[in-house]
Every structure is written in C-alpha cells, then in structure tokens.
Amino acid sequence: MKNLHLPLEDWTNSFVNGWLLPELGDFFNQLSDGIELIVDGVTDGLLIVPPFLLTFIVVVLSFWLAGKGVGLFSLAGCIYLGAVDLWPEAMQTVAIVIVATLLSVIIGVPLGIISAKNRFMNQLTRPVLDFMQTLPSFVYLIPAILLFGLGGVPAVISTFIFATPPAVRMTNLGIRQVPEDIVEASKAFGSTTWQMLFKVELPMSLQTIMAGVNQTIMLALSMAVIASMIGAPGLGSTVLSGISNVNVGLGLTGGLGIVVLAIIIDRLTQGIGDKL
Amino acid sequence: MSKINVQELTKIFGSSPKEGLNYLEQGETKDKILEKTGMTVGVNRTSFSVEAGEIFVIMGLSGSGKSTLIRLINRLIDPTDGNVLIDDEDITKMDKQTLTETRREKLGMVFQKFGLFPFRTVLANVAYGLEIQGVEKSKREEQARRAIEDVGLKGYENSYPDQLSGGMQQRVGLARALANDTDILLMDEAFSALDPLIRQEMQDELLDLQNKLNKTVLFITHDLDEALKLGDRIAIMKDGRIVQVGTAEQILEHPADEYVSNFVKDVDRSKVLTAAHVMKKPAVLAAYKDGPRVAVRKMEEAGVSSIFVVDKTKRLIGLLTIDDAIKAYKNDISMEEVLRTDYHSTRQDTPLHELIAYAAETKYPITVTEEGRLTGIISRVSILSGLVLGKEKEEVSAV
Numbered sequence: 001m002k003n004l005h006l007p008l009e010d011w012t013n014s015f016v017n018g019w020l021l022p023e024l025g026d027f028f029n030q031l032s033d034g035i036e037l038i039v040d041g042v043t044d045g046l047l048i049v050p051p052f053l054l055t056f057i058v059v060v061l062s063f064w065l066a067g068k069g070v071g072l073f074s075l076a077g078c079i080y081l082g083a084v085d086l087w088p089e090a091m092q093t094v095a096i097v098i099v100a101t102l103l104s105v106i107i108g109v110p111l112g113i114i115s116a117k118n119r120f121m122n123q124l125t126r127p128v129l130d131f132m133q134t135l136p137s138f139v140y141l142i143p144a145i146l147l148f149g150l151g152g153v154p155a156v157i158s159t160f161i162f163a164t165p166p167a168v169r170m171t172n173l174g175i176r177q178v179p180e181d182i183v184e185a186s187k188a189f190g191s192t193t194w195q196m197l198f199k200v201e202l203p204m205s206l207q208t209i210m211a212g213v214n215q216t217i218m219l220a221l222s223m224a225v226i227a228s229m230i231g232a233p234g235l236g237s238t239v240l241s242g243i244s245n246v247n248v249g250l251g252l253t254g255g256l257g258i259v260v261l262a263i264i265i266d267r268l269t270q271g272i273g274d275k276l
Numbered sequence: 277m278s279k280i281n282v283q284e285l286t287k288i289f290g291s292s293p294k295e296g297l298n299y300l301e302q303g304e305t306k307d308k309i310l311e312k313t314g315m316t317v318g319v320n321r322t323s324f325s326v327e328a329g330e331i332f333v334i335m336g337l338s339g340s341g342k343s344t345l346i347r348l349i350n351r352l353i354d355p356t357d358g359n360v361l362i363d364d365e366d367i368t369k370m371d372k373q374t375l376t377e378t379r380r381e382k383l384g385m386v387f388q389k390f391g392l393f394p395f396r397t398v399l400a401n402v403a404y405g406l407e408i409q410g411v412e413k414s415k416r417e418e419q420a421r422r423a424i425e426d427v428g429l430k431g432y433e434n435s436y437p438d439q440l441s442g443g444m445q446q447r448v449g450l451a452r453a454l455a456n457d458t459d460i461l462l463m464d465e466a467f468s469a470l471d472p473l474i475r476q477e478m479q480d481e482l483l484d485l486q487n488k489l490n491k492t493v494l495f496i497t498h499d500l501d502e503a504l505k506l507g508d509r510i511a512i513m514k515d516g517r518i519v520q521v522g523t524a525e526q527i528l529e530h531p532a533d534e535y536v537s538n539f540v541k542d543v544d545r546s547k548v549l550t551a552a553h554v555m556k557k558p559a560v561l562a563a564y565k566d567g568p569r570v571a572v573r574k575m576e577e578a579g580v581s582s583i584f585v586v587d588k589t590k591r592l593i594g595l596l597t598i599d600d601a602i603k604a605y606k607n608d609i610s611m612e613e614v615l616r617t618d619y620h621s622t623r624q625d626t627p628l629h630e631l632i633a634y635a636a637e638t639k640y641p642i643t644v645t646e647e648g649r650l651t652g653i654i655s656r657v658s659i660l661s662g663l664v665l666g667k668e669k670e671e672v673s674a675v
C-alpha cells in the first residue's frame with residue numbers, strides 16, 4: 001500500500017497556494033470586504049434597537065405567528081438573554097445567521113428551481129447535496145479560513161454553504177410536487193415559462209420552500225456557533241471561552257442562550273410557513 | 277373551413293417513437309408494438325374535423341387515447357407525426373410564441389380534475405387567462421365576473437376553490453375557459469368527476485351556453501348517455517383510432533363494428549321502450565274553431581313557433597306554424613289552407629328504435645295518436661334521452 005501513494009494533500013495545497021490565491025485573491029478580498037460590511041451593518045442595526053423594543057417586537061410576532069405559548073417563551077427567553085448579559089453576543093450570532101440565510105436563499109432557491117426543471121441539473125445537484133450533508137460541519141471551516149482568514153466573514157461563508165442544501169432540496173421538491181393538472185391548466189391557457197413559475201409553481205410550493213428555509217435557518221444557527229472556532233463573534237465564542245477556561249458556568253449560560261435563540265427562531269419561521 | 281382539422285395524427289410514447297411509427301405503417305397493432313418494443317401507441321393515424329359551432333364528442337374505453345388526442349390538439353404533448361390545423365394553421369409547426377398566442381386566443385380547456393389554482397379566489401382563477409395576457413385588472417375582472425355569472429356562480433367570486441362543491445368547482449373551470457372568449461373549448465371528461473344529478477345539470481348548462489355563445493366544443497367522455505345528449509356528432513375511439521364518426525342516430529342505428537355495438541348495447545332499451553314511455557303532453561294546443569288569430573296568441577304566450585291544431589273531440593287536424601298563422605290572419609285565408617301535415621304520426625306502442633330515423637329527419641315533433649286523437653308528442657331530444665335514461669326527463673317547452 002505504501003507504494004500507492006496519492007499526493008492529494010500536496011496537490012490541493014499547491015493548487016490553492018500556487019493558483020487560487022494569487023489569481024483570485026483580489027476577488028476574495030473584495031468579497032470579504034463586502035460581506036464584512038453587511039454583517040457589521042446588520043449587527044449594528046440589531047444593537048441600535050433598544051433591547052426592550054426588539055423584545056416587544058419578537059414577542060408580538062411570536063404571539064401572532066405561533067400562539068400564546070411561544071409568545072410567553074419568547075418573552076422569557078429575551079429576558080434571560082438580557083439578564084445573563086449576553087444580548088450583544090446573541091445579536092452578533094443572529095446577524096451572522098441572517099446574512100448567511102439570505103445568501104442561502106438567494107443561491108439555493110434558484111438552484112432548486114433549476115434542478116426541478118432540468119434533469120441534468122438534478123442529476124448534478126443531488127449527489128453534491130448528499131455529499132455536503134454527510135460532511136462534518138467543521139470541514140466547511142477549512143476552505144473558509146484559507147480564502148477569508150479568521151473572523152466573521154469566513155463564518156458567514158461557511159455557514160452559508162453548510163446551510164444551503166435544504167433550501168435547494170425543498171425548493172426542488174416543492175416545484176416537483178405541484179400537481180400535473182394544475183401545471184397543465186396554466187400551460188393550456190397560454191402561460192409562458194416565467195408566468196408559470198411565478199404565478200403558479202412558486203405560489204403552489206411556497207409552504208414546502210418555507211419548510212426548507214426553516215431548516216436552512218436552523219442549520220445556519222448551529223454552524224454560526226461552530227464557526228466561533230474560526231473567530232466568529234457571538235454566543236458560540238462565549239461557549240468556546242467557557243470550554244477553554246474550564247468555566248462550566250459560562251459554558252452553560254452561553255449554551256442556554258443558543259437553545260433559547262434556536263427555539264424562538266424555529267417557531268417563528270415555522271409560524272410564517274403555516275400562515276402562508 | 278373547419279375549425280379543427282386533425283390529419284393523420286399519431287402519438288407514440290416510448291424511447292424511439294419514429295421506429296414505432298414504421299411498425300404502425302407496416303400494419304402492426306398497438307398490442308404487438310407494445311410487446312415488441314415496449315412503446316405505447318397513444319393515438320394512431322387519426323383524422324377528423326370539427327366544424328364551427330359544433331359539439332363534437334369523442335368517446336371510447338379507458339386507454340383508447342382520448343386524453344392523448346385532446347392534449348395533442350392544444351399541443352400539451354407533441355405529436356410523433358401528423359398535423360392539427362386550428363383555423364387552418366398548423367399548431368404542430370408553430371414556434372413557442374405563436375403556440376402561446378394560439379392557446380390564449382383560440383383554445384380554452386376544461387379539465388376532468390378541474391385544475392383550479394387553490395391559492396387564487398374564484399375571481400382570480402377565472403381571470404387567470406386574461407391576466408397572463410396582460411389585460412388590465414379592472415377589465416379582466418369585469419370579463420371574469422361576466423363568465424362567473426354565465427355559469428351561475430355569482431356571489432362566489434371571493435371564495436376559494438376548496439370552499440366549493442365539486443359541481444361548483446367545475447363551473448369555475450368552465451368559467452375560466454369562457455372568460456378568455458376563445459372560439460374553441462376542449463373538454464376532457466369535464467363532467468366525469470361529478471355526481472349524476474350535478475352532472476346532468478352541467479350538461480344542460482353547457483347546452484344552454486352553447487346556444488348563447490355558439491362555441492366549437494370538443495368534448496371527451498366515456499359515457500354514452502352524455503355523448504348522446506351533447507354531441508352533434510360522436511366519434512368512437514379504440515386503440516388510438518377513430519372507428520366511427522356520426523350523429524347519435526347513425527351510431528345507434530348502424531354501429532360500424534362490434535366494438536361500437538358493444539358500446540351502444542346499453543341502448544337496447546330502445547327495443548322495449550315504446551312511444552308511450554317518452555311522449556309528452558303538448559304544452560299548448562289550438563282548437564280548430566278558434567282560428568289563426570287565437571292560435572297566434574297562444575303561440576306567443578307559450579313562446580313556441582308552431583302549434584298542433586285539434587278539433588273539439590281532440591282529433592288531430594294539422595300543424596300550424598306561426599308564420600303561416602300570421603299569413604292566414606293577415607290575408608284572411610282559412611286556417612285549413614295553411615295547415616301542415618308533413619309530420620310523422622305514430623302509435624303509442626311503436627318501439628322507440630323505429631322512431632329514431634324519423635326523429636332525425638323531421639323538424640317537427642312526432643305525434644302520437646289514438647284513433648286519430650292526439651295523445652302526445654315526441655321531440656328528438658325525448659327519443660334520445662328516452663333511449664338513454666329509460667324515461668323522459670326533459671320538458672318539452674317548444675313544439
């Protein structure tokens with residue numbers, strides 16, 4: 001076996017260092033700057049709003065979209081985040097989740113639509129998505145560090161890539177599930193391809209797509225926490241410093257904060273999906 | 277010029293349809309081709325044409341290719357071979373844009389499973405065809421409202437399809453096709469999903485609308501009763517081919533082969549049913565002594581254009597049309613001179629099937645007499661629906 005040496009490691013490194021970075025380095029730098037600007041903007045935006053006002057908005061939305069129980073939980077959750085002094089960290093995490101999710105939707109939904117329409121694309125995306133979903137999440141961190149260094153930007157990038165598969169899959173599924181007779185009816189009345197997509201197929205599959213987006217958001221949240229390993233600010237880094245300082249209390253406090261965020265975001269987005 | 281002209285149309289489902297076409301041309305059957313190549317012959321070199329204003333019914337057993345045929349006509353599926361001319365333009369050769377325009381302007385469709393958009397209101401469903409043509413909102417909604425009214429759904433504009441019964445949903449489907457105001461309506465088993473009573477109601481409605489709007493209708497069904505009731509002409513389909521085309525009478529009287537006679541076998545009721553089963557009391561009668569003037573008034577009141585004239589013992593003397601009556605009255609001619617007798621008279625115990633031929637020929641109802649006295653009249657519709665339903669259900673309002 002020793003004789004059968006496959007120098008994949010060397011190849012990859014020389015590809016990245018010898019071609020990718022010198023050739024596309026500038027592009028990645030600009031991309032990095034752009035994303036940083038957006039993440040910072042969103043974070044600042046969230047932090048500028050007084051916590052009690054944001055709490056109020058979240059609670060009202062929870063009541064309206066998901067019912068009394070979730071509303072009360074949101075209230076308790078927000079109070080908790082404030083009480084343990086983790087509000088800014090929570091907002092940093094939320095900002096990363098928001099930006100990554102937006103990217104996932106912008107890229108993932110069109111990809112899903114194309115996969116639903118095009119056999120070749122479907123055969124291409126399916127194994128790639130399968131592969132992506134079996135890969136351990138921290139593997140996504142490595143190329144992100146390589147290309148974007150440490151901090152919030154690689155966190156957003158790896159989070160976005162990690163969280164995109166469900167958006168693609170569920171959009172694909174949703175469009176395929178539109179009943180044949182409805183597609184036929186729309187065609188028979190003389191719809192163009194675009195009219196069919198926007199007036200029939202997307203409205204018909206909106207609930208399925210929203211279920212995909214909900215999964216995307218939850219994946220993004222879990223990844224945003226893990227991305228603290230490459231320097232992403234937020235609740236993840238609180239937990240991380242709890243671990244590295246063997247401070248169980250800090251770890252638990254941050255961990256609970258993540259759970260609180262996860263539940264609120266999950267119920268809220270599910271509520272939106274059900275309202276459609 | 278035919279409205280729809282189908283020429284040697286063929287559709288073969290499978291991996292290499294052209295090869296299947298060769299087999300067909302060598303005279304192989306659908307079953308053989310399936311066995312040899314695994315390909316299914318949907319429609320097999322079929323030709324027919326539908327004239328403007330006609331209701332053309334296609335019937336056949338399940339799998340005989342009816343749906344495939346109707347979908348070839350608006351090219352929801354592409355044919356393997358052959359042509360479909362819509363107003364003399366070949367839809368099989370159109371580019372995408374022309375095809376889209378043709379569908380918008382000429383071809384409405386009503387589906388068996390309704391195919392309504394569940395997230396749109398009734399109004400928005402019906403306006404869909406106009407919406408995608410870019411008709412402005414107020415105008416398209418006005419047109420949609422009119423179509424909704426036409427099918428008797430006024431008041432339900434803002435309901436959603438799942439809030440309506442099956443029959444109402446199909447009315448929405450019909451209104452959606454009507455709103456576009458296309459000359460041609462394609463209806464694939466449009467009423468098959470409805471329960472019998474609603475179904476008859478919808479059939480009557482379609483006939484009514486047809487009277488009003490004079491569309492060209494291609495109607496698919498596997499139900500003989502429906503075919504006889506609706507069809508000006510009926511085509512019987514088997515294994516992708518049309519085996520017979522003709523009027524209801526022609527098909528009942530002279531089935532082309534065993535397949536067709538099996539189809540119309542149910543109608544053997546005609547052998548046991550007699551004139552008495554389907555005859556009606558005439559809506560109005562004129563007495564001979566009344567003279568033309570009273571006869572005209574009676575016709576006007578009843579809204580009919582001709583009337584049977586009897587003497588005081590109810591003995592049938594003749595038929596008076598409104599034109600003749602007015603002529604007689606104005607020119608002071610005696611009624612006797614303008615009375616017609618070129619209607620067919622029969623007896624109560626005459627089997628129905630003997631009357632079919634007369635019903636097809638004459639424009640006046642057949643009279644049923646007993647020792648010269650008028651006991652009832654039979655219209656063409658009565659005979660057909662009598663054959664179908666076993667007893668008369670229509671109302672004869674017009675003579």
Ligand SMILES: Nc1ncnc2c1ncn2[C@@H]1O[C@H](COP(=O)(O)OP(=O)(O)OP(=O)(O)O)[C@@H](O)[C@H]1O
Pocket residue numbers: 289290316317318336337338339340341342343344345498
């Ligand atoms: N998409 C398809 N792929 C393969 N075969 C098909 C397809 N559509 C129809 N067929 C075959 O073509 C033949 C005709 O089918 P079609 O649906 O036109 O019959 P039909 O007369 O409408 O029957 P039904 O009364 O059940 O609706 C059948 O043998 C069917 O299996």
Ligand SMILES: [Mg+2]
Pocket residue numbers: 342343344465
């Ligand atoms: Mg069918």
